[in-house]
Amino acid sequence: MKFDVKKAREDFPILKTELKCGHPLVYFDNSATSQKPLSVVEAVSDFYLRYNSNIHRSAHELSENATRAYENAREKIQSFFKADDSYSTIFTRGATESLNMVAQVWGGSNLKPGDEIILSEAEHHANIVPWQIVSEKTGAKIKVAKIREDGSFDFEHFLSLLGKRVKVVSVAHAYNVLGSVNDVKKIAAAAKECGALVSVDAAQSAPHWLDALSGEIDFLSVSAHKCYGPTGIGVLVGKRELLDSMPPWQGGGDMIENVSWEKTTFRASPARFEAGTPDIAGAIGFGAAVDYMNSIDSEGAKLHENELLARLADALSEIKGLRIFGWAKGKLPIVSFACDGIHQNDISTFLNTQGIAIRSGHHCAEPLMKTLGVSGTCRASLAFYNTAEEVDIFAEKLSRAVKLLS
Numbered sequence: 001m002k003f004d005v006k007k008a009r010e011d012f013p014i015l016k017t018e019l020k021c022g023h024p025l026v027y028f029d030n031s032a033t034s035q036k037p038l039s040v041v042e043a044v045s046d047f048y049l050r051y052n053s054n055i056h057r058s059a060h061e062l063s064e065n066a067t068r069a070y071e072n073a074r075e076k077i078q079s080f081f082k083a084d085d086s087y088s089t090i091f092t093r094g095a096t097e098s099l100n101m102v103a104q105v106w107g108g109s110n111l112k113p114g115d116e117i118i119l120s121e122a123e124h125h126a127n128i129v130p131w132q133i134v135s136e137k138t139g140a141k142i143k144v145a146k147i148r149e150d151g152s153f154d155f156e157h158f159l160s161l162l163g164k165r166v167k168v169v170s171v172a173h174a175y176n177v178l179g180s181v182n183d184v185k186k187i188a189a190a191a192k193e194c195g196a197l198v199s200v201d202a203a204q205s206a207p208h209w210l211d212a213l214s215g216e217i218d219f220l221s222v223s224a225h226k227c228y229g230p231t232g233i234g235v236l237v238g239k240r241e242l243l244d245s246m247p248p249w250q251g252g253g254d255m256i257e258n259v260s261w262e263k264t265t266f267r268a269s270p271a272r273f274e275a276g277t278p279d280i281a282g283a284i285g286f287g288a289a290v291d292y293m294n295s296i297d298s299e300g301a302k303l304h305e306n307e308l309l310a311r312l313a314d315a316l317s318e319i320k321g322l323r324i325f326g327w328a329k330g331k332l333p334i335v336s337f338a339c340d341g342i343h344q345n346d347i348s349t350f351l352n353t354q355g356i357a358i359r360s361g362h363h364c365a366e367p368l369m370k371t372l373g374v375s376g377t378c379r380a381s382l383a384f385y386n387t388a389e390e391v392d393i394f395a396e397k398l399s400r401a402v403k404l405l406s
């Protein structure tokens with residue numbers, strides 16, 4: 001049965017928002033953050049309205065309910081990412097914090113001068129800068145795997161970088177600018193042959209129901225807000241044994257076993273890495289987002305997204321002067337482009353006057369912009385609740401923008 005996009009849109013009240021410009025909203029900025037279904041908004045407000053309380057610490061009923069909901073959310077998320085008991089799921093502020101935790105805590109305590117870290121050319125700053133910081137501190141060196149012309153990962157080049165000195169490989173499952181999807185299971189298998197740790201940034205792939213985990217992946221970083229959940233919450237799914245061998249990240253309440261002036265001891269993961277009162281409502285909202293994603297016909301949604309992508313690519317190929325970046329097979333519905341002689345911000349500003357929300361700039365991927373030879377791009381990023389009509393409106397208005405601004 002064909003994916004019922006009309007029905008899916010009913011779950012997202014914001015899609016009916018009236019804009020100042022008077023045009024209907026076309027929301028094509030899903031890679032920056034996705035919209036939230038009513039069930040997520042209700043789960044968050046339900047917590048505050050009915051059982052707001054701090055978790056883990058009290059015997060009273062509200063606290064018990066809050067603790068149960070928080071821990072249930074953790075279980076749901078862990079199973080959504082198909083992580084078995086050898087993994088532990090830690091709540092973080094998002095993919096950025098998860099990646100920082102891997103770099104600073106694992107990297108900070110395991111890397112030494114002469115060690116090597118492999119990243120790739122199209123990474124988001126969240127998977128570059130934390131490694132640069134740790135490389136400064138430890139003397140480990142960063143090596144960069146190349147991207148091919150079509151935006152796909154150059155596996156042969158990656159293989160040529162591997163060796164005994166490589167201690168960690170950290171790559172995106174899908175790129176936020178190019179939309180290409182990496183075969184992270186294959187990358188992880190090759191990395192493991194050298195004994196390297198494998199960290200995967202699943203911020204962009206998770207919202208599209210792409211499974212990343214294989215037993216060879218040690219850490220998976222995700223943000224809830226790109227998966228139809230709240231902002232400011234995410235997870236680090238990590239190998240339990242590894243996590244428990246790592247020193248704590250922050251000290252404070254909940255992460256300790258015993259505290260004394262003489263010696264303080266720490267709990268096992270996940271508590272070990274969740275110091276202080278966490279974002280309880282956010283975690284519950286993330287759990288609701290996972291429930292929502294589980295309720296969607298994911299195969300139908302993926303097919304629908306692919307149809308939208310093909311329609312968009314066709315329409316854009318008709319517009320003279322556009323350069324599209326990334327056309328690898330199997331890519332996500334993310335299309336980045338530039339138009340010679342027109343600044344990317346002028347295009348997105350014009351589109352905004354027509355009710356169309358896209359993003360322009362370097363998308364937190366400045367090294368990639370350098371490789372592409374541009375200061376920035378426009379990026380249209382789609383979700384399963386977008387429609388073919390929206391793609392047509394977008395293509396028509398973009399064509400007008402290019403004519404007007406040329």
Ligand code: PMP
Pocket residue numbers: 031032093094095096097124126127172174175176201203204223225364
């Ligand atoms: N990695 C990728 C590939 C991303 O696209 C993003 C968000 N743009 C991040 C990491 C960081 O996510 P967050 O800002 O939610 O922490």
